[in-house]
Each structure stands twice: as C-alpha cells, then as structure tokens.
Amino acid sequence: MTNKPVSTIRTILTVSKKELTDHLRDKRTATMIFLLSIAMGPIILMGLGYFIGSIEAKAEKKEIYVSGKQHAPELVNFLQRQDMKLLEPKADFRELIKQGNHDAVMVIPADFSDNFLTGDAKVELVYDDTRQSSSGASVGVLRRVMRAFNAEVSAQRLIARGVAPTLLRPVEVQDTNLGTAAQRAAGLLFIIPWITLIGCVTGCTAMAVDLAAGERERGSLEPLLMTPVGRDALVLGKGVAVSVYSLGIAVLTLIGFALTLKYGNLPAIGSVLSLSAAQYGMFFLMLLTFAPAMAAIQMLLATYGRNFKEGQTYATYAIQLVAILPAVAMFAQLKDATWQLFVPVMAQLMVITRLLRGEPTDLIHYLLPAAVNAAIFVVAMVLIARLLRQEKIIFGRA
C-alpha cells in the first residue's frame, strides 16, 4: 500500500510537537532553565536597586564625621544650621579609611579659631578616592558644606566692609539637567533587554545542539532521513520547536522583570522606571523574530559539529557574540545609527533602549531588524537542509 504524501505544514507541526514534548520531558534541565529565567529579573533588579540606592543615599547624606569640633565653634554652628549631624570619627580613622571601612573625615586643627579671623584657618579632608563606596563618595558632601561656609563668611565680611557680595560672583551658574529621571534609569536598565536577549540564546542552546548534532550521535538521524519527509520540512519543524522554546524562556525572563518592577520594593528603581504593557508588547514583538534567528544560527553551527560536544562548542560562539556586542557598543559609546538596525542584538537593544528612554521609534526600527532576522532564519534553515544531504554530515566526518 502506498501512503499519501504529507503536507509540509503538517510535517513541521509533527516534528516540532515531538521535539518540544521530548525536551520538556527532560524535567531537570527544563525546570532549571525556567526557574533561572524567571529569577533573573528579581536578582538583577534587587542588586541594581541596592547599588543605585546606596549611591543616592551617600549623595544626600546629612551625617558627616568631624574631628576637633571644639576648635571651631563658628563652623560647628554653621553646620548645625544646615541640619548636619556631626559624628565623632573613630580614633584610628586614617587607617580605617585606607581599608575602605570609614567615611571621609574633616579634621579641624587646634589653631583654627586663632587663624580664622586673619583668614589663615585650614581644615583637612581625609579620604581615599580609590574607595568609591565609602570615603570617596562622602568627601563630596564635606566639600559642599565647606564651600557654603566659605561663601557665607565671605559674604558677611564683605557686607561688614560695605561691599556687595555679588562682586565675588560675576557669573551665576544655574544648573538645568535635561535628562529625565527615566532616562537616567534607562542607562542602567538596558540590562533588562540585554539579559533577556542573552537568556533567549543561552536557554535554547542545548536543544538546538541536540536537534542537530545529538540526533546523529544517538543514531536516530539516519532512520529519520529515510522517511519520505523532505529535509526542508524536517529542519523547519526543528527550527520552530527551538524558536518556541527560546521565546518561552524570553517571556519568562520578561515576566520576572515585570513582576519585580511592579511588586518588588525597589524605591530607587521603581519610582523612575515602569514599563507599560505596550512597551512589553513591543519588546515581545521584537523577540518574535529574534529568537528564531538565534535558534537557527545555533542549529546551523551545531550541524557542523561531529558530536554533541563539538556542536555545543560552536554554538557557544553565538552566545558570546550576543553577550559581548552590547558591551562593546556601551564602552564605545556608540550613538544610535541606522547601521545598527542591521546587526541582530544591537538592533534590538537600540530600539528597546529608545523605548525605555521614552524616545520615539519609527516603523523602520521594527521592520528592518525583523527582516534581517527572518533572512538569517531562512538562510540558516536552507543551509542546514543542504548539509543534511551530505554524506559527511549524515554519517559524521572521519
């Protein structure tokens, strides 16, 4: 009895259904990947929130360490009027500052009051500027209060001599920061799309490699290729399966971020950054073509592999590229440019960062990367199907 030909669509569905069932039954791996994906958001955002929060807290600190308060009642009086709380430093503060265990200290010498009226008074600021986390950050507060003190005293002295204090300030400087709070946050929060994109690629590597190199290693490729199913339909079915898996991981990662932003107690981040449902939707749309492209590249690289290990080694290069490209762009301080839309990863990051910064996006920002991804997917699938016609690939290279 001759069996009727099966439609390509049905074959693709059969193959992808089987591959997804097969891989989801690897409960340990699947659970680990899914849990890690969803935990990524909370872990990253909590860490980031703590980091940003501690920097802001330092900058707005109202506590300063002053040694030798009794020598400068005028200064102490001024500081107290500024709502500053004066703390007594520890005895061995110089050593502690060097170790990064003590905030910056203002040292008032014993002869301060005697020299104050003649204009020869000095204070010493002790800090270590290699310790950003402790004394390096808090010395700024000390400098600021001393500038204010100097300004007040000199103004008083000029007024006493009948001179207008504005003489000392020929130009008044007024700060106008155009960066919005959301933009400042976006600088750091581009880590959300970055982590999501990396997750999208790393999460499906094992599956991509298994579908290519693993099938041959298991000895199941040969019988599979002897079914009447066309190579193209077979490869496409596998491509669809890996893409769906990869997209699932990306969506879980995004859910992790979304839940953390919404319900996590993150005053430093939550106040400035909240993504709208539309923004998540846009990002998902971008992933819809990104995930298949990355899945296809890894499958292609893995098909060249002689075995699972070799396939995995090749696929790792794709992951490294995804991880490194954004870092390169960040360090090179690349400005948004059209050519980046042609480079996967960079394109997605650029567009999502614009979304996060509240900057406008055009249709081309979505269509161009999608077209590039689609082209990558199709070319990779065609190449894999072609490779599967080569005896060297089917039976493994000698």
Next chain:
Amino acid sequence: MIEVRNLSKHFGNVVAVDGVSFTAPNGQITGLLGPNGAGKTTTIRMIGSLVEIGGGSAAVDGHDVSQDPENTRRVCGILTDARGLYARLTARENIRYYAELHGIDSARSEATIARFTNWLDMAGIIDRRTDGFSQGERMKVAITRALVHEPSTVILDEPTNGLDVMTTRSLRELIKRLKAEGRTVMFSSHIMQEVAALCDEIIIIAKGKVCAQGSTEALLAHSGRSNLEDAFVALAGIDEESLSAVSSNAEKAA
C-alpha cells in the same frame, strides 16, 4: 521489488560498490551475503537514498531512487545499523512519531503497533520510555518504527547483530510473516546459517562486486561444495587473508 543495475560508489580512492546488479522480487526473501565491508551497507544506503548513487541505477517498485527519492522512501522500510531511539519518549511514542511522518492516521498506526507488539513480544515495554532498553528491545522498537507504514519493500541491514537467541527467533518469524504477506524482503548478513535458513535467493557480495547469485541449492551445486560456508569462500574467490584485507579497506572507506 528492488531492481539494481550496475550500481557503483567510491569514497575517494576506495571503491565500495563496483557494478552491482540484482533483482529482489516480491514475496521472496533475498539475502545479501558478504564479509564485513563487502559493500552491503553502502548498497542498502544507496537504495534508501541516504548515500548518493555513484553510478548505475536503483529502483524500488518502479520508483527510481535518484529521480524520485521521496516515493522510494514511501514504499521502502529500511533498518540500518543506526537504530537510535528517543530516550525520553516511550516505545509507542517513538513508533507513532514515524507513523505521523508517514501521514498514517492514529487508528491505522495503533493497529500496526498492536500487531508488532504481539509478534515481537513487546507488551511489557511498549509504553515504557526507551531509556535503558536492552539491545534486543531497542531492535524490536526500531524495526517496528521502520515498518510502521507497512512498506511493500523491507530492507534490513544485519538485523540480528548483537541479538540474543530469543530475539533472533522472533525476528526470523517476522521476516517469514512479511514474506507471506507478499512483501519484498531483503536482508544483509554475514551469518551463513541465518541466510541459508531464510532466503529464497542469495546474493554473494565481496569487494563491492556480486560474485554469485541463486538459491542455496544452486550455489552449492555451482561451487561443488557441501555447505554454504565453503561455497561462500569458493564463490567469493577469497581466502582468509584477502578477506581481512577487504574488511580493513572498507572500514576506512566508511
């Protein structure tokens, strides 16, 4: 029916198959007998369109392998030595996957699976995941998978390799059953008794060439020997020494 005309294949400088011609008719068991590396597997892989035909032609049920590989695969059920199963799927799921790829509805594939489960004594394993299956259990699943689309032509490459006595017996029964159903059955082996016991027609291959062809009786008469093993050595024109040389050559080629 399998018709092979002047089939050839070389890998680099090594000639694996060199002008092989034979016909395996319906309702008959044809044995491909030859030493390791004689070209049996390459011949079978060419018929299954896994390996491109180097020269000559092969056709199954009138479908030319080179011109129409998809229809050839549709009428062929081939079991090679690659018998890998998906470890996280049950035996039934492994088989059903292939049935779906062949476009067979589940009622028909379940009926076939039930029949093979009965024939090959698989009731205890059919709904177990194949992880940890013995070699015999794997072979039973693999052969059911290869034949789930009820092909008119069945080709088995060294099917009894590494199997215990009981499994070998049930496999022999299956081969006889397939013949009784009117299918073309061809299997390769290097085990004389097996070939002698089962085959209607034996094709002896050595060094990529057909050395002799005929029934067991015809081959014995032709060679003037009393048992098939002696006949095989005489007809293949090989002594022990050149036989091992052929094997090592072909292993390199594969």
